[in-house]
Amino acid sequence: MAHAHQHQHQHQHQHGPAAAHSSHAHAHAPAHAHAHTHDSDATPNGLPEILDLDAALFAPHLTALTGRIACLAGDDVRSIVDLGSGTGTGTFALLERFPTARVTAVDSSPAMLERLAAAARDRGLGDRVHTLEADAGAGLPGVLDADLVWASASLHHLDDPATALAGIRAALRPGGLLAVAEVDGMPTFLPEGGEPGALESRCRKALDGLHAERLPHRGADWGSLLVAAGFSVEQERAEPWELRAPLPEGAGRYAYLVFERIRGNLVGRVSPEDLAALDRLVDGGPEDVRHRDDLVVRSTRETWMARRPA
Numbered sequence: 146m147a148h149a150h151q152h153q154h155q156h157q158h159q160h161g162p163a164a165a166h167s168s169h170a171h172a173h174a175p176a177h178a179h180a181h182t183h184d185s186d187a188t189p190n191g192l193p194e195i196l197d198l199d200a201a202l203f204a205p206h207l208t209a210l211t212g213r214i215a216c217l218a219g220d221d222v223r224s225i226v227d228l229g230s231g232t233g234t235g236t237f238a239l240l241e242r243f244p245t246a247r248v249t250a251v252d253s254s255p256a257m258l259e260r261l262a263a264a265a266r267d268r269g270l271g272d273r274v275h276t277l278e279a280d281a282g283a284g285l286p287g288v289l290d291a292d293l294v295w296a297s298a299s300l301h302h303l304d305d306p307a308t309a310l311a312g313i314r315a316a317l318r319p320g321g322l323l324a325v326a327e328v329d330g331m332p333t334f335l336p337e338g339g340e341p342g343a344l345e346s347r348c349r350k351a352l353d354g355l356h357a358e359r360l361p362h363r364g365a366d367w368g369s370l371l372v373a374a375g376f377s378v379e380q381e382r383a384e385p386w387e388l389r390a391p392l393p394e395g396a397g398r399y400a401y402l403v404f405e406r407i408r409g410n411l412v413g414r415v416s417p418e419d420l421a422a423l424d425r426l427v428d429g430g431p432e433d434v435r436h437r438d439d440l441v442v443r444s445t446r447e448t449w450m451a452r453r454p455a
Contacts, residue, residue, distance in 0.1 A: 226285065226295065231252065237270070247273045292318060296325050328445065336439050
């Protein structure tokens with residue numbers, strides 16, 4: 146996971162209604178992760194790095210999450226679908242967790258799928274990964290009898306959740322498991338209680354307003370939607386994922402990329418003073434997040450485990 150969609154969680158994707166990139170982030174973020182902001186042009190090539198950093202930073206959390214999935218899915222998992230695969234955070238975590246399984250990585254972005262396929266070959270896993278360019282909201286062509294579907298930071302992109310969940314249900318074998326992961330907003334990095342934290346809170350609130358306009362199903366009650374689609378929800382959980390000093394390598398770079406990507410989406414939504422303060426977080430100066438020693442990386446991941454009745 147990572148998103149953690151990428152994604153985190155600053156998901157503002159341009160890839161179509163049901164396009165999905167895991168986190169991300171965030172991430173996904175799952176992970177993908179988490180941390181996915183897809184429609185800023187500030188760093189058009191920055192998203193894959195955000196997703197990969199989300200995966201690396203939160204790897205222990207993702208390992209624990211795939212462990213929970215394995216407890217419910219059982220040992221005999223051979224066919225997995227990674228819905229909104231992004232750079233492959235979920236794909237590779239699940240291949241490791243289920244060593245006899247093959248993964249169909251589904252994404253609407255050919256570039257993401259090419260990147261994932263190359264990474265699979267580099268890891269010697271090319272024969273265990275199949276890529277499928279598809280819009281998840283329109284069904285999963287050719288996918289039948291999957292044991293497990295993993296949807297990280299992807300379902301909130303769907304225009305019509307009921308239709309998409311019906312397609313996912315049809316792709317699962319009877320008794321198969323759907324694991325859903327979402328994030329509650331952009332990750333936060335700055336100290337709470339002072340102006341840096343207040344600035345971040347204002348930015349997050351502005352992004353939430355933007356997401357409410359563009360992604361109406363973000364923050365949806367997926368438990369109820371899953372039940373309405375004929376699934377049996379077996380587990381629902383919200384977990385705070387937090388990293389404190391000493392931070393893993395890459396945390397500052399992760400924060401930098403997130404702030405750089407959200408900046409373009411905040412023009413006209415926060416004050417000029419806040420935009421200037423945001424610029425100082427990425428301008429290479431003393432306030433730049435890459436130079437700070439007070440960062441705390443926080444992200445809340447929500448998960449649902451649901452089964453297609455046998």
